[in-house]
Amino acid sequence: MTLPERDGDGYLVDMSGWTPEIASAMAEADGVELDDEQWAQIHKAREYYEEYSVVPPIRKFSKYIEANQKEMFKKWMTGPMKPITKYGGLPKPTGCV
Numbered sequence: 001m002t003l004p005e006r007d008g009d010g011y012l013v014d015m016s017g018w019t020p021e022i023a024s025a026m027a028e029a030d031g032v033e034l035d036d037e038q039w040a041q042i043h044k045a046r047e048y049y050e051e052y053s054v055v056p057p058i059r060k061f062s063k064y065i066e067a068n069q070k071e072m073f074k075k076w077m078t079g080p081m082k083p084i085t086k087y088g089g090l091p092k093p094t095g096c097v
Helices: 020-029 036-052 058-064 069-076 081-087
Strands: none
Touching (some): 020 081, 036 058, 036 069, 058 069
C-alpha cells in the first residue's frame, strides 16, 4: 500500500484521506503493531474530535474513555496522544508531553 503524504512527524497532511487500512500501514511503517485496545482508543479519539473539533489532552481523554492514564502511557510506551492522533489521522496534539 502506498501511504498518503505525511509531514515530518509522520502525521497525515490531508486528514480526510484516513482509513483504518492507512492507519495500519502507517503503524507498520513505524514498526508498531496495534492491538484491539489501541484501536479502540484511536476510534474514541476520532469520535471525540468529530464531536468537539479538538484533540483532547491526555487527562481529559483518559476520563472520556474511562481509562487509567498510567496504563495508557505503559501501553503506548510514550505520551499516548501522539500515536493515537497520528494513527487516527488527527491533528498533532498541542502541548503534548
